[in-house]
Amino acid sequence: MNQINRFLAALLWILGVLVVAGITHIIAIFAMPKLAAQDIYARISDLAKPGQTALLPAARPGTQFMPFADPALAQAVCPFDLSQGSLRLHADVEADKLLTLSFRNSAGQVFYSMSGLAAQQGKIDVVLLTPAQLEIVEADDDEDNPSQDLRLIAPDSKGFVIVSALAALPGEKADATERVKAVSCAVEQVAED
Amino acid sequence: MSFGASIAMKKAQWAHGRIWGKFLAAGALGILLGIFVTLIEIQRGNGFSAIEAGPWTGWPRSEASEIDPYTRAILAYSGEIALSESEAIGFVAYGDSDGAPFDCACDYLVKGGIPPARFWTLTLLSPGGDLIANKADRQGFTSSELLRANNGQFAIALSRHARPGNWLPLPLTSKFILVLRFYDSELSAPAAALDAAHMPAIIKGRCG
Numbered sequence: 001m002n003q004i005n006r007f008l009a010a011l012l013w014i015l016g017v018l019v020v021a022g023i024t025h026i027i028a029i030f031a032m033p034k035l036a037a038q039d040i041y042a043r044i045s046d047l048a049k050p051g052q053t054a055l056l057p058a059a060r061p062g063t064q065f066m067p068f069a070d071p072a073l074a075q076a077v078c079p080f081d082l083s084q085g086s087l088r089l090h091a092d093v094e095a096d097k098l099l100t101l102s103f104r105n106s107a108g109q110v111f112y113s114m115s116g117l118a119a120q121q122g123k124i125d126v127v128l129l130t131p132a133q134l135e136i137v138e139a140d141d142d143e144d145n146p147s148q149d150l151r152l153i154a155p156d157s158k159g160f161v162i163v164s165a166l167a168a169l170p171g172e173k174a175d176a177t178e179r180v181k182a183v184s185c186a187v188e189q190v191a192e193d
Numbered sequence: 194m195s196f197g198a199s200i201a202m203k204k205a206q207w208a209h210g211r212i213w214g215k216f217l218a219a220g221a222l223g224i225l226l227g228i229f230v231t232l233i234e235i236q237r238g239n240g241f242s243a244i245e246a247g248p249w250t251g252w253p254r255s256e257a258s259e260i261d262p263y264t265r266a267i268l269a270y271s272g273e274i275a276l277s278e279s280e281a282i283g284f285v286a287y288g289d290s291d292g293a294p295f296d297c298a299c300d301y302l303v304k305g306g307i308p309p310a311r312f313w314t315l316t317l318l319s320p321g322g323d324l325i326a327n328k329a330d331r332q333g334f335t336s337s338e339l340l341r342a343n344n345g346q347f348a349i350a351l352s353r354h355a356r357p358g359n360w361l362p363l364p365l366t367s368k369f370i371l372v373l374r375f376y377d378s379e380l381s382a383p384a385a386a387l388d389a390a391h392m393p394a395i396i397k398g399r400c401g
Contacts, residue, residue, distance in 0.1 A: 024223060068273045
């Protein structure tokens with residue numbers, strides 16, 4: 001009897017350890033992005049102000065901005081802060097070259113992404129807005145002459161856009177860098193009246 | 194009688210303290226175990242939705258808008274800004290087609306089928322995601338720069354020693370992984386039915 005009691009007590013104890021371990025594990029997994037989020041936005045803010053683009057350091061041994069980067073890509077970042085106005089992004093796409101865009105919140109999570117294949121007549125025009133800014137812009141729309149812009153609502157006011165271009169051949173590195181540099185970002189004041 | 198009662202009380206107090214001690218020990222051990230499991234899980238770096246095709250594992254690090262909390266934690270921990278699924282779809286290999294882990298003293302040949310994509314790249318990295326410097330200054334290949342046979346087939350030789358054709362230098366001592374990325378691919382999601390026959394095989398050659 002005594003032995004069974006002891007066995008049950010030990011079992012209960014192990015069960016207790018496992019429950020605490022499980023709870024800790026779940027909390028740690030969910031807390032990780034929040035702990036790391038400030039870090040990534042701060043590192044990007046060091047490179048560029050909202051509405052400006054900056055090249056990410058080339059992915060070379062020893063100078064990587066982030067792990068697991070593809071060394072064949074040239075990448076630029078454009079941080080945004082919609083409390084200062086909406087963000088207008090313009091990119092020219094060459095038909096046989098790869099250019100991709102991903103729109104992220106301040107933790108780096110993607111809320112919209114596209115490749116150059118989605119370009120219309122070789123151009124990508126995206127306006128990133130808050131829901132309130134979208135209402136104002138839509139109120140000013142000319143129905144006969146609809147805007148060609150792709151309007152995106154950002155889930156958070158702060159975040160960043162990553163622009164990537166592929167250098168398909170080693171000799172195209174400089175060209176790929178030029179193509180991501182040519183993508184323009186600008187803060188646009190939304191007229192509130 | 195009173196002596197017996199006093200002993201019983203002492204015993205009860207002692208048991209009381211022991212129970213609290215057990216609670217504390219369970220709590221502390223539980224927290225340690227939880228953190229340990231979390232770190233292991235995150236450093237291993239496989240999310241929930243990893244699919245496998247031959248030696249390749251679907252890269253859990255491609256950012257979809259609806260990624261699972263594990264993948265999100267893995268990305269946050271590594272500081273990586275992963276490309277989204279509509280930009281690139283990635284696969285990682287930790288070993289050859291026979292399932293043996295990579296050994297930098299051996300030669301490997303990457304060859305075979307490749308799923309349709311506008312571009313793809315093969316990159317050699319350390320398990321932590323760092324590029325490894327080498328004298329040839331080459332860390333990978335793009336689909337455009339490969340030397341191919343007349344029928345379009347390709348083979349990439351991985352070795353510490355210079356090889357003719359597509360040579361990807363292996364590190365002299367450290368561990369390595371291979372990452373295969375498809376850009377503007379027709380694989381809409383890693384869920385696309387991939388089987389080993391459609392992915393390149395990694396064949397081990399001579400060692401030493």
